[in-house]
Amino acid sequence: MRYFIEITYKGTNYHGWQFQPNAVTVQELINNAFSLIFKKKIDVFGAGRTDAGVHAEQLYAHLDVEKDIDIDEVIYKLNSLLPKDIAILNILKVTDEAHARFNAVSRSYQYRIYFGKNPFLTDVTWQVINKKLNVDLMNEAAKILLTYTNFKCFSRSNSDVKTYNCDVSKAVWVQENKSLIFHITADRFLRNMVRAIVGTLIEVGTGKTTLEEFKKIIESKDRKNAGPSAPAQGLFLTEVNYPKNIFINE
CATH class of the missing domain: 3.30.70.580 (Pseudouridine synthase I, catalytic domain, N-terminal subdomain)
Structure with missing residues (x-):
């Protein structure tokens, strides 16, 4: 059973x-x-x-x-x-x-950022102080992810995988008051992929990386060209989906 x-x-x-x-x-x-x-x-x-x-x-x-x-x-x-x-x-x-x-046919993650300092959210958000982000530009960059399949540039170095291809179906930032949340869904994820994507999108949001440079980072397939990984505590696996026919209803 x-x-x-x-x-x-x-x-x-x-x-x-x-x-x-x-x-x-x-x-x-x-x-x-x-x-x-x-x-x-x-x-x-x-x-x-x-x-x-x-x-x-x-x-x-x-x-x-x-x-x-x-x-x-x-x-x-x-x-x-x-x-x-x-x-x-x-x-x-x-x-x-x-x-x-x-x-599993899809997996969804959220990365949660909090603008300011909140001791009750220390373990579950990346608390960003004195950093202004262009969220509209970050969302433009996030849309670019949907047009690519090879994400080796966002994978942990020396990962033992057969393919770096992932089908990303959703990538969007949503801001509400002091919270900024990145939502991403794909059929599969590489090790460290979401945190590396977030770290690189932050660099877009601060003006350090342009949209054209963001595309070149993906096309380079080289982790050294992407931004630093965002801290672990802000990342949540939120949903895993399966075909209904594997479940036995009694």
């Missing part, structure tokens, strides 16, 4: 999603909680990885068990075992071939 788990977490205290032998990760804690409940070693497989300090409002993982489970009971037990900054939102029965990573 295969199940998808819908997870949300604040990533401040963790070295990302993916298991690491010498650091505390979200995947490790969820594996441990499931293993305690089922009294055997359980490994969950996530839809993707998030870096240290990055948050997830919605991330899916899958696991296999030998028989049907009482979903409400397992959710209750998991949330009792997990720390307060990790929560299980739902557990969904899926087809035996469904895969949390490979069946």
Whole structure:
């Protein structure tokens, strides 16, 4: 029996999603909680990885068990075992071939900036002080992302991937009062891609990089030409979408 788990977490205290032998990760804690409940070693497989300090409002993982489970009971037990900054939102029965990573058709992220200083938002925004941004120009640059597919220039150096191609279907900045949020959706993302895009768009917004230079950065396929990565704490994985036919309704 295969199940998808819908997870949300604040990533401040963790070295990302993916298991690491010498650091505390979200995947490790969820594996441990499931293993305690089922009294055997359980490994969950996530839809993707998030870096240290990055948050997830919605991330899916899958696991296999030998028989049907009482979903409400397992959710209750998991949330009792997990720390307060990790929560299980739902557990969904899926087809035996469904895969949390490979069946995902789109992923959405938000990058959240706060203009000013707010101690309550320290861990969940990039707080920008004494920096004026041309948001209209940043949105013009964001539209350019929709016209390209190869984003090697925004990928972490030496990433072990078969392709740097991503189909970006949405990229827009939305400002409201002191908050500025970047929304981006694609079929897949490269490691560090969103933070590198944000950092480069900020340079457009400050006038350091022109729209024509932004295009040349993408076409160069060289990470050294793009801007610095934005800080991890402002990044949220907000949504992962799947085809409906992998879910089993009972």
